[in-house]
Amino acid sequence: MSMFDVVVIGGGPSGATAADDLARSGYSVALLDRDGRIKPCGGAVPPRMNADFHIPDSQLVAKVTTARMISPTGRKVDIAIENGFVGMVDRDRFDEFLRARAARAGASRVTGTFLRIERDTGTTSVIYRDKTSGEEARLATRLVIGAEVPGGDKIPYVIACHEIIEAPRPSEHYDPTRCDVIYDGAISPDFYGWVFPHGTSASVGMGSMIREVDLKKATAQLRAASGLTDCKTIRREGAPIPLKPMECWDNGREVLLAGDAAGVVALSSGEGIYYAMVGGRVAATACLASGRVRDLKLARQLFMRDHKTVFRVLASMQNAYYRSDERRERFVSLCHDIDVQRLTFEAYMNKKLVRARPLAHVKIGLKNLAHLTRIVPESYV
Structure with missing residues (x-):
């Protein structure tokens, strides 16, 4: 039985991106995915995704x-x-585009359902149920990226x-x-x-x-x-759909989580495609780093370095405004503000908080406080 450098479990945007990056770097990769899986998803993606991950415009079914x-x-x-x-x-078409691209880069596509990970005499194997035969099969590997490993009992969703x-x-x-x-x-x-x-x-x-x-x-x-x-x-x-990045993404041995399995979905918006692809890329980067187990921790460190602040702000917004209809009414009223509108979508398209207009941030903070403390009368909402 051949030994893979990495087995990627899950062929969504995160797993397919990790497999593509690793295959292009010369690693032997198996991409294990269930047949016909389509995740419920609004399908919204920022323009930055096209640039960062070389996504052709033809993959966009609409521009809002x-x-x-x-x-x-x-x-x-x-x-x-x-x-x-x-x-x-549309995830039906988009996810398959990513999986096919990874295969063209050299990843081996395997269709089946993940069952478990086994370790025997120093060898790690991913056990899955083969789609064609219905029998259990195994993929021997040095490292595992889990982009579809259940973790719902550990994080809110x-x-x-x-x-x-x-x-x-x-x-x-x-x-x-x-x-x-x-x-x-x-x-x-x-x-x-x-x-x-x-x-x-x-x-x-x-x-x-x-x-x-x-x-x-x-x-x-x-x-x-x-x-x-x-x-x-x-x-x-x-x-x-998970709503909080997990505190630890690796097991200290040979397994690293990515995408939904790591909880990288933005609170408040529920946006996950772009962040999943970033999660797949940093997972691949961690695997490529040096081959040392401790370097698997690089994945979470790299992701949180760039996106921790945005995730924290979105979590605060959800906690503040999603708890009642009265709060939701105030939130929509706050969206009338031109500074809120501009900064929100600048942050969305660029995937970072825009600090070019500090006065606008101050104004938004004051208006937000006024709504949450009900200084703004309900009749004006």
Whole structure:
């Protein structure tokens, strides 16, 4: 049985990126992925992703130039995305593009379901159920990148549910260049709902950490409220989405977590594709560093160096505004502010907090405090 340098478990954006980077660096890599897996995802990606990971424009099924925030009372705030756009990808097509690219770089694609990791006389093996034979099989390896290893019992997560529907004609309810974000406790009591255009289709979904929430019912209510009830449903998907980076990403031996398995999904927004790909890249970098076990810790260090502050700010925003409809109403009201709009999408597109306008940060901080302390009367919200 041949020995791989690295076995990557999970062929989503994180695992496929890690496999691609490692294969291009001359490592022998096996990419293990389940057949037909599609993660529920709105599909929003920043322009920086295209540049950082050489993603062709053809992979974007839509370019959004306006974001509409909708409050519990139906207040709508449209935010123009200046000097850029929010790209949209369909995970069915996008993830396969990434896996195929990794294979062209030299990674060996293996289709099956991960079962466990075994260690015997100094050899580490990834055990999986082969898609074709249905039998257990093994991949001997020196290192393992787990981009789809269960970790939901260790970190908080949202259960997300979405439906891909045929896109309706443009109307007051639906604009193929606008993404709608719905902050309404009737849809999600602790997160949000979304309607994102995907070209000829659209993603309609929501998420919640509250297990009692009926996700299918809430999604149906969202479609009705958005005038999309009569649109044909193409497919439905549901899955947990982690909401906090894990404190440790490696086991001190030969296993390193990446992507969802490491919890790299941004709070407040639930954005995960770009961060997953960054997680895959830093995982590959750690494996390439020197071959020493202690260097696996580099992955988390590199990721948090660049993104820790943004994650902390987004966590604070979710904790402050997602707890009640009264707070959500104030949050949408705050989105009227032009400084909030500009800095929010500059940070989104560039993946870092913009510090070029310190006065704007001060103004936003004061307005945020005024809303949270109810200095701004509810009648003015």
